Amino acid sequence: MNIPLNHEAWEAIALTLELAASTTMILLVVATPLAWWLSQTQSRWRAPISALATLPLVLPPSVLGFYLLVAMGPQGPLGQLTQALGWGVLSFTFTGLLIGSVIFSLPFAVQPVQHAFESMGQRPMEVAFTLGAGPLDAFFSVALPLARPGLITAAILSFSHTVGEFGVVLMIGGNIPGSTRVVSTQIYGHVEAMEYAQAHWLAGCMLVFSFAVLLALSMMRKRVGRVLP
């Protein structure tokens, strides 16, 4: 059978995967220290920072995308900064899209990790301290391994949420083939152009792929869960 996925479709799929994988990796690095801070601090900044980190969860993607577009545009503060640094304007580029995706999925990465840190309580860290481990050592040898189920959940949610995003992409990415056109916007384009066959194939691929990724990850998590009661 001839699969009618043209060059453009493959390009969109590759771009989507690249975006989702990069977003997930950046988020794990950014969200873990943030989640740790939120789970430990008694600072009065905790509540506002926590609310800020949760904001993308309730904000319509188009609103988030709009503000990012304005900020990253030639006149926006972020845009001025990137121009001053010689990086040019980031809106309608893959980097701009990546920044948008990271912010858009931030709560999906922070919350499971924060929950994992909070539910382990102070005790494991205290035990590590009494055994001669300093804070950084204890964090990497005790807190992080114990939070593994939370980290895996964060990775699954960040990845799938990025694959599924549409509003933010459309606002700050535009729809430039090979640069910012991901599967979701590609499908939208096919539907707009009444190319239902292509839209069907791409949507079907997306469905099967998403399901397979989630199934694989949740099976992995189950196995990890068995090792870590």
Next chain:
Amino acid sequence: MSTKEGLRIRLSLTRPDFALQVDLDLPSTGITVLYGASGSGKTSLLRCVAGLERPADALVRVGRDLWHDDARGVYVPTWRRDLGYVFQEASLFEHLSVQENLSYGLNRSRKAGAAQALLRAIELLGIGHLTRRHPGSLSGGERQRVAIARALANQPSLLLLDEPLASLDMARRQEILPWLESMRDELYIPMLYVTHSADEVARLADHLVLLAGGCVKAHGPAQDVLARVDSPVIVGEDAGVLLYGRVLRRDTQWHLSEVGFPGGALWVRDTHLAVGQQVRLRVLARDISITIHETQDTSIQNHLKARVETIVDDVHPSQALVRLRCGESVLLARVTKRAVSALNLSAGKAVWAQIKSVAVIE
């Protein structure tokens, strides 16, 4: 006790609903038991010594090591204090095997011979067969023994134990107590042991600190503190004294051993103790009755000549606690006030103490 050798703890800790104020000089050997009801501040005191809680104005010195002295601006964080800590609930790292748990501290230790110390701790606590297992598959008693061995592996200069048996049932406690006793006898690590169990005090304490409402009510050698009647440390059914003695002889026909102590001798159940062996005897106040003349026609085997020292009110209005001097030792007897009146008991009166039962410890 030289002041440079012992354990010096002076601190005050204020929390919204609680205040702890302590000034103690403790010996550098044996087990010091911190005893008190829940909320008396004993766990907070232990946490302050470990540096897990930071008191306001404090001095904590272990031997020559200064851990905390606000007057000199010294504060050593927990991970640089040479201590071992056993928490109330077994707090093994769930993501590591038993062996990895045991060597966690070892890998961070700069001490020579640490590997040997771990091997000895594993042997002392009888957990050699568990090292390949995972914490999740261990029983509560086994987990706590692993946690104790893990704390011992670094050869700490002070071992802190926070109610290590409280989360275990009676059978598991009986399983661990002998290990703690052998630790006391075979290692020369001073221990601070928090408990609210009178039984653990009797079995383990060399030195006793009584805490109530965040203050030290009494402290000193366990034997002395337990025999006080002005502020009975252990009230109710568990009031009683400790006697340190030595096995004099065994009566194999009747399965009894005679234990001599400063002030007399007692026949106790023969538990295959060797003649000459040191033992601790626990005599509860409720097991002692008082007669004016020595009675021979009684089933009670132990009669000691004694002298009344003081008589104080007991918990219930019908009862009195009588402190008896018996040579160099002290006994506590619980009798009714009606008996005190009928026998005309008063300080200085010569009496006979009839001892119905004696618990032999170790």
